[in-house]
Amino acid sequence: MDRRRFLAAVGAAGTGVVGLGAAPARAAGTIGAFPARQRGWRAAPPDWQALRARLGSRLVLPDDPGYGTARLGFNELNDGQLPGAVAKCLSADDVRACLDVARGHGIPIAARSGGHSYLGYSIPDRGLVIDVRGMAGVRVRPDGTAEVxxxxxxxxxxxxLAAAGRLLPAGSCPTVGVGGLTLGGGIGVLxxxxxxxxxxxxxxxxxxxxxxxxxASPEQDCDLYWALxxxxxxxxxxxxxxxxxxxxAPDLTVFVLAFPAGAVPQVLGAWQQWVAAAPFELWASCQIAGGTPPSCRIVGCWVGDPAGANQQIDRLLRAAATTPTSRTVAPKDYxxxxxxxAGCANDTIAQCHPTWEGGRLTRTGFVAVSRMFGPGPLxxxxxxxxxxxxxxxxxxxxSLGGAVGELAPDATAFPHRHSLASAQVYAGATAATAxxxxxxxxxxxxxxxxxxxPGAYVNYIDDTLPDWGRAYYGDNLPRLQQVARQYDPDGVFAFPQSVTAA
Structure with a gap:
């Protein structure tokens, strides 16, 4: 499909959608509902040389130079996973060629966008990584539609987008891939x-x-579009x-409020009431650090000028009946x-990239899980x-609410429309402390x-989460399973926490 046909489909779909992370859950896959090795037979390995004839050095095998870097995801705890091949794709035709070679051989097949899968599902052990990082163009049409x-x-x-005076609501981590973020929903600061x-x-x-x-659009493959x-x-x-x-893209105001240790109950209680009743222009994150006692800060963004932001902040502080130890309010462009x-305010765009792409941002080891607050406060x-x-x-x-809550829970596959906020529990870890x-x-x-x-966010994917299918997808799970059966009846993209497995 050429670019003209792709954009024509967008035009036919219209732009009447309502307009929002962190690290996305990219998916590994297996052939059939269960891995081939669990069904008691061994398939012949894929013909990697046939794929190399198509991709050349962009197919990276374990003995090739560069494999040690190409195989890695963002989370260092997943470094023990050794993919059988990494295919660096530059086009949809490259992806099709990968599937034609690997499909039916009993190996996991996974797409990798930014590589931030918490559990490393985008770098399946002994599987094929279809790396789409090479497809990273951003083009903005005169009508404001962005092809990404x-x-x-x-x-x-x-x-x-900023170069064209436009914005897209999305997450805060600069190295996350837009693919995984979008497909899981895309919680973010706007x-x-x-x-x-x-x-x-x-x-x-x-x-x-x-x-x-x-x-996939409202006019074509509409069930797939809904599921995506x-x-x-x-x-x-x-x-x-x-x-x-x-x-x-309007002018924005960012703010950070730090509070004394021991003030968490007052601040959290006030914050929940504050964001529930706030204008749509306000987004805020309450970040609680464990300790004796715990401490907290609030980081936020206001669509408007500092005067409006300060009015909202003052309303919070009156409700919390406490004084922050520091208060930063600053106007910013988008x-x-x-x-x-993103934590790279003083860096160039190039520096806001991973070290292996010439930036300054390094990999790390961590464990993270999630829940969804609300609709009422905790x-x-x-x-x-x-x-x-x-x-x-x-x-x-x-914080959620606002425009997120204007859609019904079944309008898209993202079911948490009535949640007050997403909750991510995060801690750094090494292999020894994990x-x-x-x-x-x-x-x-x-x-x-x-x-x-009780709910959870699929982009913070978690392999010990009880009843994870319902936690991630709620009442949308049966329809998602039906879509998966329609477009992947043989389970080519199945993985331990896929919709198929649920």
């Missing part, structure tokens, strides 16, 4: 005003398990291009605000108790569920 390659990192999307990233999706170019190249908006990365095919309905949220004292004494563990609460860290993080996650936060 599935391998573009968020910092590249922000820079490309979500309450402009919606989830997936809410802005007008069309997607997808290679399905049969190597067919499709354009929040149904999780890698479940239904390999997406190679997106078309987004962007918005004009790109500067996104760089600020007891702030009990949430604080969960973090008491847990030094090194962070609870990151990102078991203990995992137990601690899981305890906080399960404690939140007992307090009334």
């Amino acid at each position: 390659g599935a391998g573009a990192r968020l910092i590249e999307v922000y820079a490309g 979500g309450r005003k402009y919606g989830l990233t997936c809410d802005r999706l007008g069309a997607a170019e997808v290679v399905t398990a049969d190597s067919c190249l499709r354009t 908006r929040g149904g999780g990365g890698g479940n239904f095919g390999i997406t190679t291009r997106f078309a987004f309905d962007t918005a004009p 790109l500067a605000a996104m760089k600020f949220m 007891d702030p004292a009990k949430v604080t108790d969960l973090m008491d004494g847990r030094t090194g563990v962070d609870l990151l609460l990102d 078991p203990q860290v995992r137990a601690t993080v899981d305890a906080v996650r399960d404690g939140l569920a007992e307090l009334g936060a």
